[in-house]
Amino acid sequence: MPKYILAKYIPEYSGREITLKGWVYNIRKSGKIWFLIFRDGTEFVQCVVLKNEVSEAVFEMKSTLTQESSIAVTGVVQEAPRQETGYEILVKNIEVYHVAEEYPIALKEHGIEFLMDHRHLWLRSRGPYAVMKVRAELEQASRDFFNARDFTLVDSPMFTPNAAEGSTTLFETKYFDRKAYLTQSGQLYSEAAIMALNRTYCFGPCFRAEKSKTRRHLTEFWMVEPEMAFFDIHDDMDLAEEFVESLVKRVLGNCKRELQMLERDTAKLEGITRPFPRITYDEALEILHRKGFEVEWGEDFGAPHETAISEEFDKPVMIWRWPAATKAFYMKRDPEDERYVLGVDMIAPEGHGEIIGGSQREEDIDVLLRRIETEALSREDFEWFLDIRRYGSVPHAGFGLGLERTTGWMCGTRHIRECIPWPRTMVRLKP
Protein backbone atom coordinates (compact mmCIF):
# COMPACT_ATOMS: atom_id res chain seq x y z
CA MET A 1 0.00 0.00 0.00
CA PRO A 2 1.53 3.35 -1.03
CA LYS A 3 1.99 6.11 1.57
CA TYR A 4 -0.82 7.99 -0.06
CA ILE A 5 -2.76 7.73 -3.33
CA LEU A 6 -4.20 10.19 -5.82
CA ALA A 7 -7.95 10.59 -5.48
CA LYS A 8 -8.69 9.51 -9.05
CA TYR A 9 -7.53 5.99 -8.16
CA ILE A 10 -9.84 5.37 -5.19
CA PRO A 11 -12.08 2.90 -7.11
CA GLU A 12 -9.07 0.56 -7.25
CA TYR A 13 -8.92 0.56 -3.43
CA SER A 14 -12.56 -0.19 -2.67
CA GLY A 15 -12.97 -1.57 0.87
CA ARG A 16 -9.39 -0.74 1.84
CA GLU A 17 -7.90 1.95 4.05
CA ILE A 18 -5.98 4.61 2.16
CA THR A 19 -4.56 8.08 2.71
CA LEU A 20 -5.28 11.09 0.47
CA LYS A 21 -3.38 14.38 0.51
CA GLY A 22 -5.00 17.54 -0.71
CA TRP A 23 -7.36 20.38 0.16
CA VAL A 24 -10.78 21.01 1.68
CA TYR A 25 -13.16 21.99 -1.11
CA ASN A 26 -16.24 22.30 1.07
CA ILE A 27 -17.63 21.18 4.42
CA ARG A 28 -21.27 20.32 5.19
CA LYS A 29 -21.93 20.00 8.88
CA SER A 30 -24.63 18.17 10.73
CA GLY A 31 -24.84 17.16 14.41
CA LYS A 32 -22.93 13.91 14.69
CA ILE A 33 -21.94 13.57 11.04
CA TRP A 34 -20.17 15.90 8.67
CA PHE A 35 -19.09 15.77 5.07
CA LEU A 36 -15.80 17.02 3.74
CA ILE A 37 -15.50 17.48 0.01
CA PHE A 38 -11.87 16.76 -0.67
CA ARG A 39 -9.88 17.62 -3.79
CA ASP A 40 -6.31 16.89 -4.73
CA GLY A 41 -6.14 18.02 -8.34
CA THR A 42 -7.02 14.59 -9.70
CA GLU A 43 -10.60 14.19 -8.46
CA PHE A 44 -13.16 15.54 -6.02
CA VAL A 45 -14.15 13.04 -3.32
CA GLN A 46 -16.66 13.15 -0.50
CA CYS A 47 -15.28 12.13 2.88
CA VAL A 48 -17.72 11.22 5.64
CA VAL A 49 -16.81 11.93 9.26
CA LEU A 50 -18.87 10.06 11.84
CA LYS A 51 -18.66 10.89 15.55
CA ASN A 52 -18.21 7.29 16.64
CA GLU A 53 -15.60 6.47 13.96
CA VAL A 54 -12.97 9.11 14.80
CA SER A 55 -11.31 10.70 17.80
CA GLU A 56 -13.01 13.68 19.40
CA ALA A 57 -10.17 15.91 18.15
CA VAL A 58 -10.78 14.87 14.55
CA PHE A 59 -14.54 15.15 14.88
CA GLU A 60 -14.20 18.70 16.19
CA MET A 61 -12.28 19.68 13.06
CA LYS A 62 -15.70 20.35 11.56
CA SER A 63 -15.52 23.73 13.26
CA THR A 64 -11.83 24.51 12.75
CA LEU A 65 -11.16 23.38 9.18
CA THR A 66 -11.81 26.05 6.57
CA GLN A 67 -12.33 25.99 2.82
CA GLU A 68 -8.99 25.21 1.08
CA SER A 69 -7.21 24.08 4.24
CA SER A 70 -4.58 21.48 3.33
CA ILE A 71 -4.95 18.04 4.87
CA ALA A 72 -4.15 14.37 4.76
CA VAL A 73 -7.22 12.16 5.11
CA THR A 74 -7.00 8.52 6.10
CA GLY A 75 -10.07 6.34 5.73
CA VAL A 76 -11.79 3.41 4.08
CA VAL A 77 -12.94 3.60 0.46
CA GLN A 78 -16.58 2.60 0.23
CA GLU A 79 -19.11 2.45 -2.55
CA ALA A 80 -21.53 5.38 -2.68
CA PRO A 81 -23.86 5.19 -5.68
CA ARG A 82 -25.11 8.74 -5.15
CA GLN A 83 -21.61 10.13 -5.69
CA GLU A 84 -20.56 11.11 -9.21
CA THR A 85 -17.49 8.92 -8.85
CA GLY A 86 -19.42 6.09 -7.17
CA TYR A 87 -17.15 6.12 -4.11
CA GLU A 88 -16.56 8.03 -0.90
CA ILE A 89 -14.20 7.83 2.07
CA LEU A 90 -15.25 6.83 5.57
CA VAL A 91 -12.79 8.92 7.55
CA LYS A 92 -10.57 7.39 10.27
CA ASN A 93 -8.14 10.25 10.72
CA ILE A 94 -7.32 13.73 9.42
CA GLU A 95 -3.96 15.45 9.64
CA VAL A 96 -3.80 19.17 9.03
CA TYR A 97 -0.98 20.79 7.07
CA HIS A 98 -2.38 24.30 7.16
CA VAL A 99 -5.63 25.93 8.14
CA ALA A 100 -6.50 28.31 5.33
CA GLU A 101 -7.45 31.92 5.96
CA GLU A 102 -10.92 33.00 4.96
CA TYR A 103 -11.06 32.00 1.29
CA PRO A 104 -12.24 34.68 -1.12
CA ILE A 105 -13.99 32.41 -3.60
CA ALA A 106 -17.26 31.09 -2.23
CA LEU A 107 -19.04 28.18 -3.88
CA LYS A 108 -21.50 30.65 -5.30
CA GLU A 109 -21.71 32.81 -8.35
CA HIS A 110 -19.08 35.47 -8.83
CA GLY A 111 -18.48 38.07 -11.48
CA ILE A 112 -15.84 37.40 -14.11
CA GLU A 113 -13.66 40.32 -13.07
CA PHE A 114 -13.49 39.08 -9.49
CA LEU A 115 -12.76 35.54 -10.61
CA MET A 116 -10.05 36.62 -13.03
CA ASP A 117 -8.44 38.83 -10.37
CA HIS A 118 -8.28 35.65 -8.31
CA ARG A 119 -7.31 33.37 -11.18
CA HIS A 120 -4.48 31.91 -9.08
CA LEU A 121 -7.15 30.60 -6.69
CA TRP A 122 -9.99 30.15 -9.16
CA LEU A 123 -7.98 27.43 -10.93
CA ARG A 124 -8.77 25.24 -7.91
CA SER A 125 -12.50 25.30 -8.64
CA ARG A 126 -14.20 22.51 -10.54
CA GLY A 127 -14.84 24.37 -13.78
CA PRO A 128 -11.35 25.76 -14.36
CA TYR A 129 -9.88 22.46 -13.17
CA ALA A 130 -11.82 20.54 -15.80
CA VAL A 131 -11.01 23.03 -18.57
CA MET A 132 -7.29 22.85 -17.81
CA LYS A 133 -7.45 19.07 -18.02
CA VAL A 134 -9.13 19.23 -21.42
CA ARG A 135 -6.63 21.80 -22.66
CA ALA A 136 -3.73 19.60 -21.59
CA GLU A 137 -5.35 16.62 -23.32
CA LEU A 138 -5.65 18.62 -26.54
CA GLU A 139 -1.99 19.61 -26.39
CA GLN A 140 -0.87 16.04 -25.85
CA ALA A 141 -3.28 14.74 -28.50
CA SER A 142 -1.87 17.24 -30.99
CA ARG A 143 1.68 16.12 -30.37
CA ASP A 144 0.67 12.46 -30.58
CA PHE A 145 -1.20 13.06 -33.83
CA PHE A 146 1.70 14.68 -35.64
CA ASN A 147 4.41 12.55 -34.10
CA ALA A 148 2.56 9.46 -35.35
CA ARG A 149 2.52 10.86 -38.90
CA ASP A 150 6.23 11.53 -39.46
CA PHE A 151 6.10 15.19 -38.46
CA THR A 152 9.07 16.69 -36.67
CA LEU A 153 8.51 19.26 -33.95
CA VAL A 154 10.39 22.42 -34.94
CA ASP A 155 9.53 25.27 -32.63
CA SER A 156 9.71 28.80 -33.91
CA PRO A 157 11.19 31.86 -32.21
CA MET A 158 9.13 34.23 -30.08
CA PHE A 159 11.32 37.23 -30.98
CA THR A 160 11.09 38.21 -34.61
CA PRO A 161 12.80 41.04 -36.47
CA ASN A 162 9.85 42.11 -38.57
CA ALA A 163 6.12 42.09 -38.94
CA ALA A 164 5.48 38.76 -40.62
CA GLU A 165 2.21 39.46 -42.35
CA GLY A 166 2.25 43.22 -42.21
CA SER A 167 -1.43 43.51 -41.45
CA THR A 168 -1.82 42.67 -37.79
CA THR A 169 -0.47 44.73 -34.94
CA LEU A 170 2.51 43.22 -33.17
CA PHE A 171 3.87 43.79 -29.71
CA GLU A 172 7.09 45.73 -29.95
CA THR A 173 9.84 45.18 -27.46
CA LYS A 174 13.36 46.42 -26.86
CA TYR A 175 16.02 43.97 -28.00
CA PHE A 176 19.29 45.43 -26.72
CA ASP A 177 19.81 48.43 -29.00
CA ARG A 178 17.24 47.31 -31.57
CA LYS A 179 13.54 46.71 -31.80
CA ALA A 180 12.04 43.26 -31.91
CA TYR A 181 8.49 41.97 -32.17
CA LEU A 182 6.70 39.12 -30.50
CA THR A 183 5.72 36.48 -33.02
CA GLN A 184 2.19 36.21 -34.30
CA SER A 185 2.75 32.85 -35.99
CA GLY A 186 5.51 30.34 -36.55
CA GLN A 187 4.44 29.67 -40.10
CA LEU A 188 7.14 31.47 -42.05
CA TYR A 189 9.81 29.63 -40.08
CA SER A 190 7.98 26.34 -40.61
CA GLU A 191 8.03 26.93 -44.35
CA ALA A 192 11.81 26.97 -44.13
CA ALA A 193 11.90 24.00 -41.76
CA ILE A 194 9.94 21.65 -44.01
CA MET A 195 12.56 22.02 -46.71
CA ALA A 196 14.89 20.38 -44.20
CA LEU A 197 12.49 17.99 -42.47
CA ASN A 198 9.59 17.50 -44.93
CA ARG A 199 6.74 17.66 -42.42
CA THR A 200 6.97 19.80 -39.28
CA TYR A 201 4.80 21.36 -36.67
CA CYS A 202 5.36 24.04 -34.11
CA PHE A 203 3.36 24.58 -30.96
CA GLY A 204 3.72 27.70 -28.93
CA PRO A 205 2.33 31.05 -27.93
CA CYS A 206 1.44 33.75 -30.43
CA PHE A 207 0.95 37.42 -29.71
CA ARG A 208 -1.38 39.96 -31.24
CA ALA A 209 -1.47 43.55 -30.04
CA GLU A 210 -4.90 44.19 -31.51
CA LYS A 211 -7.44 45.93 -29.36
CA SER A 212 -9.94 43.15 -29.69
CA LYS A 213 -12.58 42.87 -27.00
CA THR A 214 -14.50 39.74 -27.83
CA ARG A 215 -15.03 36.30 -26.40
CA ARG A 216 -12.79 34.88 -29.11
CA HIS A 217 -9.67 36.99 -28.58
CA LEU A 218 -6.63 37.01 -26.35
CA THR A 219 -3.42 38.98 -26.82
CA GLU A 220 -1.46 35.83 -26.01
CA PHE A 221 -2.76 32.50 -27.27
CA TRP A 222 -1.41 29.12 -28.30
CA MET A 223 -1.39 27.73 -31.77
CA VAL A 224 -0.33 24.39 -33.21
CA GLU A 225 0.86 24.80 -36.78
CA PRO A 226 1.68 21.89 -39.08
CA GLU A 227 3.45 22.59 -42.37
CA MET A 228 3.85 20.02 -45.13
CA ALA A 229 6.05 19.83 -48.22
CA PHE A 230 4.31 18.60 -51.39
CA PHE A 231 0.81 19.17 -49.96
CA ASP A 232 -1.77 21.07 -51.96
CA ILE A 233 -4.87 22.75 -50.54
CA HIS A 234 -6.89 19.54 -50.72
CA ASP A 235 -4.24 17.54 -48.87
CA ASP A 236 -4.19 20.37 -46.35
CA MET A 237 -7.94 20.17 -45.78
CA ASP A 238 -7.79 16.38 -45.54
CA LEU A 239 -5.20 16.64 -42.78
CA ALA A 240 -7.04 19.41 -40.93
CA GLU A 241 -10.19 17.32 -40.93
CA GLU A 242 -8.41 14.18 -39.73
CA PHE A 243 -6.63 16.21 -37.05
CA VAL A 244 -9.79 17.80 -35.65
CA GLU A 245 -11.62 14.49 -35.69
CA SER A 246 -8.77 12.92 -33.71
CA LEU A 247 -8.84 15.73 -31.15
CA VAL A 248 -12.56 15.26 -30.55
CA LYS A 249 -12.08 11.51 -30.18
CA ARG A 250 -9.28 11.95 -27.66
CA VAL A 251 -11.25 14.37 -25.51
CA LEU A 252 -14.36 12.20 -25.61
CA GLY A 253 -12.27 9.17 -24.72
CA ASN A 254 -9.96 10.59 -22.06
CA CYS A 255 -11.91 13.50 -20.57
CA LYS A 256 -15.31 11.96 -19.82
CA ARG A 257 -15.19 13.02 -16.19
CA GLU A 258 -14.12 16.57 -17.05
CA LEU A 259 -16.89 16.95 -19.64
CA GLN A 260 -19.34 15.66 -17.02
CA MET A 261 -18.13 18.29 -14.54
CA LEU A 262 -18.57 20.95 -17.21
CA GLU A 263 -22.05 19.60 -18.03
CA ARG A 264 -21.02 19.48 -21.67
CA ASP A 265 -23.56 17.95 -24.04
CA THR A 266 -21.26 15.28 -25.48
CA ALA A 267 -23.80 14.22 -28.11
CA LYS A 268 -22.79 17.33 -30.04
CA LEU A 269 -19.17 16.16 -30.04
CA GLU A 270 -19.87 12.51 -30.75
CA GLY A 271 -21.19 13.42 -34.21
CA ILE A 272 -17.92 15.05 -35.23
CA THR A 273 -16.65 12.50 -37.74
CA ARG A 274 -15.15 12.80 -41.18
CA PRO A 275 -15.96 14.00 -43.73
CA PHE A 276 -16.60 17.61 -42.77
CA PRO A 277 -18.51 19.85 -45.18
CA ARG A 278 -16.30 21.85 -47.54
CA ILE A 279 -17.72 24.89 -49.23
CA THR A 280 -16.10 27.64 -51.22
CA TYR A 281 -16.26 31.28 -50.28
CA ASP A 282 -18.74 31.81 -53.10
CA GLU A 283 -21.00 29.06 -51.74
CA ALA A 284 -20.73 30.53 -48.26
CA LEU A 285 -21.72 33.89 -49.71
CA GLU A 286 -24.85 32.28 -51.20
CA ILE A 287 -25.78 30.91 -47.78
CA LEU A 288 -25.38 34.35 -46.26
CA HIS A 289 -27.45 36.02 -48.98
CA ARG A 290 -30.15 33.39 -48.56
CA LYS A 291 -30.18 34.15 -44.81
CA GLY A 292 -30.55 37.85 -45.46
CA PHE A 293 -27.03 39.13 -44.88
CA GLU A 294 -25.79 41.93 -47.07
CA VAL A 295 -22.24 40.95 -47.91
CA GLU A 296 -20.51 41.99 -51.11
CA TRP A 297 -18.23 39.61 -52.97
CA GLY A 298 -14.69 40.23 -51.77
CA GLU A 299 -15.60 41.16 -48.21
CA ASP A 300 -14.28 39.10 -45.36
CA PHE A 301 -16.78 37.47 -43.02
CA GLY A 302 -17.39 38.75 -39.52
CA ALA A 303 -18.32 36.75 -36.45
CA PRO A 304 -22.10 36.87 -37.10
CA HIS A 305 -21.48 35.59 -40.63
CA GLU A 306 -19.33 32.74 -39.40
CA THR A 307 -21.99 31.76 -36.90
CA ALA A 308 -24.73 31.91 -39.53
CA ILE A 309 -22.76 29.64 -41.84
CA SER A 310 -21.86 27.19 -39.06
CA GLU A 311 -25.54 26.93 -38.11
CA GLU A 312 -26.15 25.24 -41.46
CA PHE A 313 -24.01 22.28 -40.38
CA ASP A 314 -23.63 20.12 -37.28
CA LYS A 315 -19.94 19.58 -37.96
CA PRO A 316 -17.05 21.96 -38.42
CA VAL A 317 -17.29 23.50 -41.86
CA MET A 318 -14.34 24.35 -44.06
CA ILE A 319 -14.63 27.45 -46.21
CA TRP A 320 -11.99 27.63 -48.89
CA ARG A 321 -11.04 29.51 -52.06
CA TRP A 322 -11.18 33.05 -50.70
CA PRO A 323 -10.95 36.37 -52.52
CA ALA A 324 -7.24 37.19 -52.56
CA ALA A 325 -7.65 40.61 -51.01
CA THR A 326 -9.01 39.12 -47.76
CA LYS A 327 -5.99 36.93 -47.15
CA ALA A 328 -2.26 37.13 -46.45
CA PHE A 329 0.42 37.67 -49.07
CA TYR A 330 1.93 34.18 -48.84
CA MET A 331 -1.20 32.30 -49.91
CA LYS A 332 -1.13 30.70 -53.34
CA ARG A 333 -3.35 32.11 -56.05
CA ASP A 334 -5.87 29.75 -57.56
CA PRO A 335 -4.33 28.85 -60.96
CA GLU A 336 -7.84 28.67 -62.43
CA ASP A 337 -8.84 32.15 -61.30
CA GLU A 338 -6.37 34.74 -60.10
CA ARG A 339 -9.01 36.52 -58.03
CA TYR A 340 -8.94 33.70 -55.48
CA VAL A 341 -6.36 32.26 -53.12
CA LEU A 342 -6.14 28.66 -51.93
CA GLY A 343 -6.82 29.44 -48.31
CA VAL A 344 -9.15 27.67 -45.92
CA ASP A 345 -10.85 28.52 -42.63
CA MET A 346 -12.48 25.89 -40.46
CA ILE A 347 -15.44 27.14 -38.44
CA ALA A 348 -16.38 25.18 -35.31
CA PRO A 349 -20.06 24.41 -34.59
CA GLU A 350 -22.14 26.03 -31.85
CA GLY A 351 -20.77 29.50 -32.48
CA HIS A 352 -17.23 28.82 -31.35
CA GLY A 353 -15.82 30.52 -34.42
CA GLU A 354 -12.80 29.96 -36.58
CA ILE A 355 -10.52 27.32 -35.09
CA ILE A 356 -8.27 26.75 -38.11
CA GLY A 357 -6.80 29.01 -40.73
CA GLY A 358 -4.61 27.50 -43.42
CA SER A 359 -3.56 27.61 -47.02
CA GLN A 360 -1.45 26.30 -49.81
CA ARG A 361 1.58 28.59 -49.90
CA GLU A 362 2.85 30.51 -52.89
CA GLU A 363 5.95 28.69 -54.13
CA ASP A 364 6.72 30.94 -57.12
CA ILE A 365 9.24 33.61 -56.20
CA ASP A 366 8.05 36.09 -58.82
CA VAL A 367 4.44 35.94 -57.68
CA LEU A 368 5.55 36.28 -54.07
CA LEU A 369 7.73 39.29 -54.89
CA ARG A 370 4.81 41.01 -56.58
CA ARG A 371 2.63 40.47 -53.53
CA ILE A 372 5.31 41.75 -51.17
CA GLU A 373 5.53 44.84 -53.33
CA THR A 374 1.78 45.32 -53.56
CA GLU A 375 1.34 45.01 -49.82
CA ALA A 376 4.23 47.42 -49.21
CA LEU A 377 6.17 44.88 -47.14
CA SER A 378 9.90 45.18 -46.68
CA ARG A 379 11.63 42.96 -49.24
CA GLU A 380 14.82 43.04 -47.24
CA ASP A 381 13.06 41.50 -44.22
CA PHE A 382 11.80 38.66 -46.38
CA GLU A 383 14.99 37.77 -48.24
CA TRP A 384 15.50 34.65 -46.16
CA PHE A 385 11.87 33.69 -46.80
CA LEU A 386 12.38 34.18 -50.53
CA ASP A 387 15.42 31.88 -50.39
CA ILE A 388 12.97 29.04 -49.74
CA ARG A 389 11.69 29.68 -53.27
CA ARG A 390 15.18 29.98 -54.75
CA TYR A 391 16.57 26.61 -53.76
CA GLY A 392 14.36 23.71 -54.70
CA SER A 393 10.97 25.33 -54.25
CA VAL A 394 8.10 22.87 -53.91
CA PRO A 395 4.32 23.09 -53.51
CA HIS A 396 3.52 23.14 -49.81
CA ALA A 397 0.73 23.91 -47.41
CA GLY A 398 -0.08 24.18 -43.74
CA PHE A 399 -2.53 25.43 -41.18
CA GLY A 400 -2.76 26.71 -37.64
CA LEU A 401 -5.21 25.56 -34.99
CA GLY A 402 -6.05 27.88 -32.12
CA LEU A 403 -5.76 25.91 -28.89
CA GLU A 404 -7.99 28.10 -26.74
CA ARG A 405 -10.80 28.25 -29.27
CA THR A 406 -10.65 24.51 -29.70
CA THR A 407 -10.64 24.02 -25.92
CA GLY A 408 -13.61 26.37 -25.68
CA TRP A 409 -15.50 24.34 -28.25
CA MET A 410 -14.79 21.02 -26.51
CA CYS A 411 -15.74 22.42 -23.10
CA GLY A 412 -18.66 24.53 -24.26
CA THR A 413 -17.03 27.60 -22.71
CA ARG A 414 -18.48 30.95 -23.63
CA HIS A 415 -15.24 32.93 -23.48
CA ILE A 416 -11.78 31.68 -24.42
CA ARG A 417 -10.17 33.57 -21.54
CA GLU A 418 -11.28 30.60 -19.43
CA CYS A 419 -9.35 28.24 -21.71
CA ILE A 420 -5.84 29.44 -20.88
CA PRO A 421 -4.43 29.29 -17.35
CA TRP A 422 -3.34 32.93 -17.21
CA PRO A 423 -5.27 34.93 -19.78
CA ARG A 424 -3.78 38.05 -21.31
CA THR A 425 -6.25 40.44 -22.84
CA MET A 426 -6.33 44.10 -23.69
CA VAL A 427 -7.31 44.86 -20.10
CA ARG A 428 -5.66 42.05 -18.19
CA LEU A 429 -2.00 41.45 -17.42
CA LYS A 430 -2.50 40.09 -13.88
CA PRO A 431 -2.07 37.78 -12.12
Add this chain to the structure above:
RNA sequence: UCCGGAGUGGCUCAAUGGUAGAGCGGGUGGCUGUUAACCACUAGGUUGUAGGUUCGAAUCCUAUCUCCGGAGCCA
Protein backbone atom coordinates in the same frame (compact mmCIF):
# COMPACT_ATOMS: atom_id res chain seq x y z
C1' U B 1 -11.19 52.91 -31.49
C1' C B 2 -16.71 52.76 -31.97
C1' C B 3 -21.76 51.23 -30.05
C1' G B 4 -24.54 49.44 -25.80
C1' G B 5 -24.74 48.14 -20.41
C1' A B 6 -23.11 48.22 -15.28
C1' G B 7 -20.42 50.13 -10.78
C1' U B 8 -24.48 49.55 -3.58
C1' G B 9 -21.25 45.24 2.84
C1' G B 10 -15.84 40.15 1.39
C1' C B 11 -19.04 38.03 -2.99
C1' U B 12 -23.86 38.05 -6.00
C1' C B 13 -27.74 41.29 -6.23
C1' A B 14 -32.40 44.45 -4.51
C1' A B 15 -33.96 49.34 -3.28
C1' U B 16 -36.17 54.75 -9.38
C1' G B 17 -36.29 61.39 -5.30
C1' G B 18 -38.10 60.43 1.26
C1' U B 19 -34.87 56.09 7.65
C1' A B 20 -29.88 51.47 2.32
C1' G B 21 -32.09 45.48 2.35
C1' A B 22 -31.56 40.04 1.09
C1' G B 23 -28.80 35.57 -0.10
C1' C B 24 -23.95 33.58 0.16
C1' G B 25 -19.35 34.06 2.90
C1' G B 26 -17.63 35.34 8.46
C1' G B 27 -19.05 34.58 13.92
C1' U B 28 -22.37 31.87 17.68
C1' G B 29 -25.74 27.86 18.54
C1' G B 30 -28.72 23.43 16.61
C1' C B 31 -29.24 18.98 13.61
C1' U B 32 -26.43 11.17 12.08
C1' G B 33 -26.67 10.95 5.02
C1' U B 34 -25.62 15.97 3.38
C1' U B 35 -25.15 17.23 -2.31
C1' A B 36 -23.27 25.29 -4.00
C1' A B 37 -27.16 21.06 2.81
C1' C B 38 -30.65 23.23 6.21
C1' C B 39 -32.67 26.19 10.74
C1' A B 40 -32.02 30.30 14.43
C1' C B 41 -29.26 34.49 16.13
C1' U B 42 -25.22 37.99 15.01
C1' A B 43 -21.38 41.42 13.03
C1' G B 44 -20.51 44.02 8.49
C1' G B 45 -22.02 49.58 3.75
C1' U B 46 -19.96 57.98 4.15
C1' U B 47 -23.75 53.34 -2.71
C1' G B 48 -16.48 53.89 -8.19
C1' U B 49 -14.49 59.18 -8.07
C1' A B 50 -15.27 64.69 -8.54
C1' G B 51 -18.70 68.39 -9.17
C1' G B 52 -23.92 69.98 -9.69
C1' U B 53 -29.67 70.15 -9.20
C1' U B 54 -32.96 69.58 -4.79
C1' C B 55 -35.71 70.79 1.67
C1' G B 56 -33.84 65.87 0.66
C1' A B 57 -29.78 61.88 -4.19
C1' A B 58 -27.83 54.89 -4.51
C1' U B 59 -31.77 57.09 -7.60
C1' C B 60 -31.71 63.16 -11.70
C1' C B 61 -27.58 66.12 -14.53
C1' U B 62 -22.18 66.86 -16.04
C1' A B 63 -17.31 65.06 -16.11
C1' U B 64 -14.06 61.12 -15.18
C1' C B 65 -12.27 56.12 -14.05
C1' U B 66 -13.09 50.93 -14.20
C1' C B 67 -15.32 46.63 -15.83
C1' C B 68 -18.88 43.79 -18.83
C1' G B 69 -21.25 42.67 -23.73
C1' G B 70 -20.79 43.49 -28.94
C1' A B 71 -18.25 45.46 -33.59
C1' G B 72 -13.72 45.83 -36.51
C1' C B 73 -9.25 42.36 -36.92
C1' C B 74 -8.12 37.54 -36.45
C1' A B 75 -6.63 31.68 -34.21
